[in-house]
Ligand SMILES: Nc1ncnc2c1ncn2[C@@H]1O[C@H](COP(=O)(O)OP(=O)(O)OP(=O)(O)O)[C@@H](O)[C@H]1O
């Protein structure tokens with residue numbers, strides 16, 4: 001298998017399964033994306049949205065129901081997995097329980113018929129890369145979860161695959177180890193420069209690791225963009241919800257000028273920014289708790305009057321719930337902790353009030 | 360419970376050392392010096408070992424092919440359970456009409472002139488061997504199938520992404536993980552085949568080539584009324600079985616024995 005490529009092109013990749021009552025449903029529909037060499041792409045979405053399906057289709061573990069996959073000029077979607085040679089890290093590691101760490105890592109090289117002397121040095125190098133030197137004679141059952149994870153990564157990258165596929169590799173680790181291993185994965189990616197597709201349902205992981213994020217829902221791509229863009233400019237309400245825009249309020253449209261929208265409700269008037277066009281005289285605004293501030297806005301604009309309903313201390317700041325007179329609940333991150341029952345003013349800048357059509 | 364197993368064994372052992380005439384080892388001396396008795400060990404081994412090897416060897420690839428759950432897996436398993444429930448005597452009856460000199464198989468082959476010589480698949484070595492395979496195969500198959508389906512298929516998928524074709528997946532993943540189970544299956548199938556008696560009498564040539572060790576024991580007990588000698592033969596039979604089982608299980612020690620999933624520990 002070739003060890004490098006300039007583009008991996010997925011064209012309308014679709015996978016259907018027989019669902020309930022014999023109706024076929026698309027676990028993945030029309031995924032189209034071009035992945036460049038060295039790029040780190042995260043597939044992000046809630047459980048069951050088709051992330052693993054997409055990854056298995058790319059790896060060759062699942063045949064496609066439609067579409068094509070091309071590695072530069074080579075069409076690969078008809079090849080079996082062993083002919084594609086992509087390294088894959090499985091969610092539950094899938095280490096060979098009867099082989100030592102060394103033999104697990106050497107497995108791919110042995111399958112490729114690499115001479116023994118080379119195997120030894122490459123395995124040694126991989127062990128060093130994942131910082132497992134000294135553990136090579138243990139069986140997987142004798143390792144901790146984090147160590148097993150690193151063996152799985154070493155096993156996938158030692159064959160120097162053109163593409164590394166990772167299916168929620170950190171989901172079995174505890175919070176601290178997850179953050180450490182995340183940094184590790186980032187470092188290994190930087191050192192080797194292999195294109196990587198990384199599946200996760202954790203937006204923090206996707207944001208911190210990826211060059212580009214593919215947000216999915218029910219098998220359909222919602223947005224493909226850089227972490228910053230996905231975070232700050234979600235393409236639709238699903239993405240916004242998923243990226244932590246917890247305040248969602250439906251309002252009447254008063255005036256619309258370009259992307260600038262004026263909206264009003266029984267107890268608030270807001271100016272927001274259009275993110276997705278839609279019909280109707282009503283719209284939904286989405287706001288992030290971190291971007292709503294306690295206090296009055298400049299000239300009193302985009303200010304909402306509300307009563308404090310709940311305060312949750314969260315260390316550096318507090319999570320404050322406020323309720324407007326008509327009963328709309330808003331979540332606010334505040335550095336000061338107002339008293340329960342107080343009447344407060346909160347404001348949010350018009351750029352951070354994102355306007356979407358009513359679902 | 361213990362009494363149920365230990366008592367008959369101790370009783371038999373004691374009985375085998377107390378022959379009606381001669382010193383305490385007389386029975387064993389008789390067995391190993393009589394041309395009529397000691398070759399039965401080889402006769403039995405010549406039947407039991409090939410039957411076991413065929414059963415395990417054929418069951419393994421078929422079970423491997425059928426490891427993926429499907430409706431036809433369920434059908435095949437159901438069909439294969441039938442010979443187990445039928446028992447050896449019924450199988451022997453069936454074989455006599457099917458494989459016998461005037462049986463369906465012979466008539467079929469001769470009718471179409473595939474083979475015109477006389478076909479003897481009953482009342483000889485082959486008859487007994489075939490019946491051992493028929494009665495032992497389903498058992499070996501079901502046991503191996505249950506071992507195989509216990510192995511996480513994600514391991515083979517992982518191997519395939521590392522460049523292992525289906526044969527290499529079998530050779531490097533399934534086979535080593537199955538080895539201890541195969542050894543166990545071999546032992547059980549062997550012990551079952553070694554104590555062959557009904558089919559050796561009904562389908563074999565009990566006077567000659569299929570005079571197996573259990574027939575010798577039967578004759579000693581119920582034709583010569585020498586229970587002491589019969590016990591000695593039974594002890595020898597048990598000892599030979601133990602030897603083979605110990606050898607196979609000893610080999611098992613060389614293989615990995617542990618959990619067969621690749622998940623987190
Ligand atoms: N072999 C299969 N047969 C039928 N349906 C399947 C099969 N595999 C997956 N599905 C369905 O396809 C959809 C997507 O599954 P997939 O495993 O890709 O989700 P996922 O995004 O990886 O979720 P998670 O984060 O929980 O792993 C689900 O609704 C699932 O039930």
Ligand SMILES: [Mg+2]
Pocket residue numbers: 051052053167
């Ligand atoms: Mg998944």
